[in-house]
Amino acid sequence: GAVVSQHPSRVICKSGTSVKIECRSLDFQATTMFWYRQFPKQSLMLMATSNEGSKATYEQGVEKDKFLINHASLTLSTLTVTSAHPEDSSFYICSAREMAASYEQYFGPGTRLTVT
């Protein structure tokens, strides 16, 4: 089956620093990737939709200048949390949809971000 990887799996950073999270589709091309955030015991909240070669579409309430998304190729999207604060600590999960029409989103294993 299709595999999506994320790196790093866990990161701890100091308040005020920036953190980059990578999302890769390993065995398929993904024109669309999605970034979610999940707080403990809560559902996945879509942050933004990333299309290769174009600007990401952010959900209401998500600061695009704080959460920078780059989808430079058909297999890689990155999320950069800029000037991180403790309230940004969360589980960040990406997903990817295959280029061919498909209902299924393949999810990465997630990245646990802790901001101290």
Place this chain on the structure above:
Amino acid sequence: QKEVEQDPGPLSVPEGAIVSLNCTYSNSAFQYFMWYRQYSRKGPELLMYTYSSGNKEDGRFTAQVDKSSKYISLFIRDSQPSDSATYLCAMESNFGNEKLTFGTGTRLTIIP
């Protein structure tokens, strides 16, 4: 009111029991319904996918959709300890073009 409501549980059942998980929704435009399983600190994986109303069976899992009641269910037969996870329902209005809207997830524990 949330677009998708799901009882967060936790739900504990003995091994071998039939598990029933449910979601209700308010958006009548939803046509595609999914169930995802998420183990602790992992990404979700797709279990079942259903279009419009009806039933779908895959091994021990059965998904039901009742669009008239805006109610979907996932049944797990002969539950196993390995089924212990959080189960999230998700819905989409237009195939491949719209975002998924997730329920909060139900935390399920199967007791050996």
